[in-house]
Amino acid sequence: MREYKSVVIALIAAVSAVVCVSIFTGGLVDYKKTGGGSGITATGSASCDFESDLIVWRGSFSVHGDTPKDTYSTIKKDAELVKKYLEENNVAEDEMVFSSINISQTYTSRYDEEGRYLGEEPDGYDLTQGMTVTSHDIDKVEEISRDITTLIEAGVELESEQPEYYYTKLDEMKLDLIEKATANAKSRIDIMAAGTGGTPGKLLSASLGVFQITARNSSSESYSYDGVLDTSSRSKTAMITVRLNYSAQ
Known part of the structure; x- marks a missing residue:
């Protein structure tokens, strides 16, 4: 009886060993089939520094008056002063654009002698007009956007925005990058x-990353997942990545 049990145990051990070897061997075969399926993947990058060749400067001026007619007359005079200022600083006619005038009625709160709120009553009109200067002469526009003393002294309430900087040959630069x-x-x-003793086979896939156009010498924290287009800086850096996947031989 002991001999019979020994034989059974030996047979079970042998079968188990065969099963283990079979599973292990199958794993190796599967690895050989799929392990190299991902091929070789690498991400390349390219960047370049460049200078903007177009500047856009926006501003707006507002006036307040008792009636629409009087207020419109005032803002028309201010527009003429702004245009004259631009012309005197060599801004061409086709470089300046004046937007339509926005008008809105204003109100003031009324209270009685005891401070109780009585409601709102009209107290005049606000008119606002915007202007935009677009030019390839960046130095010129930068200078006049910083020095608007003449307009302020003339009584023009001009609200000046920071200039925006663009590059008109961006598409060509993107293709090169x-x-x-x-x-x-x-x-x-x-x-x-x-390095692994092989050679790349055929191209399996290629993907293009997003363009990052940032202010020159800015940190990588300026990058965005969706890409970024900086317009606040005259000097910029453009960067793009390309991801390639090749089969291995």
Whole structure:
């Protein structure tokens, strides 16, 4: 009886060993089929510094009056003063645009002698007009946007915004950066393949990252997941990434 049990135990052990070997071997086969399926992946990048070639300066001026007619007459005079200021600073006619005039009635709160609120009553009209200067002469517009003393002394309540800076050849620059980032990614693929004794096969996939156009010398914290287009700085840096995936041979 003891001999019979020993034989059974030996058979169970042998079968278990075969099963384990079979499972282990199957795992190796599966690894060989799928382990290299992801191929070789690398991300390349390219960047360049550039100067803006277009500036946009916006501003607005407002007046207050008792009647629409009187208020309109006042803002028309202010618009003429603003236009004269721009012309005297060599801003061409086609570089300046004046928007339509916005008008709104204003109200003041009324209270009785004991401080009880009685309601609102009209107290006049506010008129506002905007102007935009667009030019390739960045130095000129920067200077006149900073020095509006003449207008203020003339009584024009001009609210000046910070200039915006753009680059008109951005599409051409993007294509050049994509080409360079792709070449950079392919070089990394080749180096990685050579380091493992293999060679890259066919291209499996390629993806383009978002463009990051930031102020020059800004930190990576300025980057955005959706990309960023800085308009506040004259000097900028553009950056793009390209991700390539090749099969391995």
